[in-house]
Amino acid sequence: MVVHSPSRGSADAPVGELLRGWRNTRRCSQLDLAVEAGISSRHVSFIETGRSRPTAAMILRIAEYLDVPLRERNRLLLAGGYAPAYGEYGLDAPELATFRDALRGVLIAHMPFPALILDRHFDVVEANDAVATVVEGCSVELLTPPVNVIRLGLHPDGLAPRITDLAPWRDHLLTQLTRRASRTGDPRLAELLGEVRGYPSPAGHAENPAGVAVELRLGHRLGELAFLSMAASVQTALDVTVDELTLELFHPADAATRVLMASA
Structure with a gap:
């Protein structure tokens, strides 16, 4: 595409x-x-x-x-010669205090499971402590801010080698990135898409993955972890910053993951 x-x-x-x-x-x-x-x-x-x-x-x-x-x-x-209609406050601005507190409250409440706030480039704005547990062992360079979750997930020095069924997860991430790059016309997203498409591709491909949704399954020192990803955004946003933020929550896909993350 x-x-x-x-x-x-x-x-x-x-x-x-x-x-x-x-x-x-x-x-x-x-x-x-x-x-x-x-x-x-x-x-x-x-x-x-x-x-x-x-x-x-x-x-x-x-x-x-x-x-x-x-x-x-x-x-x-x-x-067109007119003033901008939408504000753009920093996430720490007083005007976004209620919104910021709500997001951070979700990050805390979602423990012991991973939750992140992402910007328009899929860079991590904030994350709860469970995220650090999941990404243990990834390259320091990939974990140095700004941390990009697409790059972290697909880079050979990131999570990719540990993802049990990389093909469908790779397809999922590339689809999300392609859609956003097309919707926004952001050249940085187009460049990121070109970069990650050049990473090594898995040999096999699960055309019809089992289950009701694509799962993130990866090997970890705790054992095999399995998550379902759910993303949320503010559809009624009137501020540029709010419009561009996404809250991504990873829920345990099985009982074993629930127990392992609670013990981390």
Whole structure:
């Protein structure tokens, strides 16, 4: 799959050009966009070619339909000559205190099982103590911040050699990375995708893995550990930082893992 980067280009690219890039990436016709935005396809064409200047409300309406991330919606507004509509506070900012406390509360409550907060690049923002137990023995370089979970999971000096059934887990991670790179147009994600695709691939491939979901099974000094991964994000986010964070929880997939992690 080719990952397009609609946001890539000069910093002063006109708003119409940027909107056309997002529309093409979403494989949406001018007619389809016009119907959803409640305008004529002629108006869409004029916006994209710069013959018509869209209002801030129109930019946001089009961006909503095209599922443009909040960070890029701000860029569209700036390109159109308007102020950004979405704030971007640091996670430790007072404005995000309630959100931050809720996330950290989940990390603590999920012990003794691994839980992480990830940013838009799959870098670890925060993690509970169980994560350190699971990644024991991985390369120091891979565990030096910023720790990237895709790289850590698939690198030959990371978890990959210890994952019992690497093929389906590798497919899972690559699918997540490909989708996000395509959705956001972030060049750093595209570069990461190219990097991890170059890592050694497992010889076998389980086309139909057993169970109800892909499990992370890996050898460990405690014994074989098996986890199911569940991710959550804030779908109603109005802040760029909040929009880009993901909470990932690893639940024990069997009773043995539950006991082993509790004894760690």
